[in-house]
Amino acid sequence: MAYRWVxxxxxxxxxxxxxxxxxxxxxxxxxLLDKGVDDVTLMTDDEVVYGPMSLHPPE
Structure with a gap:
C-alpha cells in the first residue's frame, strides 16, 4: 500500500x-503554502485516508 498527498x-x-x-x-x-496550495488530501492507492485538509490556520 502506498500513501501520497494530492x-x-x-x-x-x-x-x-x-x-x-x-x-x-x-x-x-x-x-506548499508558498506555491499557493490551499489544501491537501492523503490517499492510499485510490482511497482517501483523510482530507481535503486546509493548510491555512483556522479563522
Missing part, C-alpha cells in the same frame, strides 16, 4: 506508510 497542481512522491507521508507534509508544509 493537491491542486500536483502530488507528492509515494510513501510506504502513513507516518512517512505525514513527516513529509510537516517538512514541506511552508513550501
Amino acid at each position: 493537491y491542486a497542481g500536483g502530488e507528492s512522491d509515494a510513501f510506504d506508510d502513513q507516518q512517512e507521508a505525514e513527516e513529509w507534509l510537516s517538512a514541506e508544509f511552508q513550501g
Whole structure:
C-alpha cells in the first residue's frame, strides 16, 4: 500500500506508510503554502485516508 498527498497542481512522491507521508507534509508544509496550495488530501492507492485538509490556520 502506498500513501501520497494530492493537491491542486500536483502530488507528492509515494510513501510506504502513513507516518512517512505525514513527516513529509510537516517538512514541506511552508513550501506548499508558498506555491499557493490551499489544501491537501492523503490517499492510499485510490482511497482517501483523510482530507481535503486546509493548510491555512483556522479563522
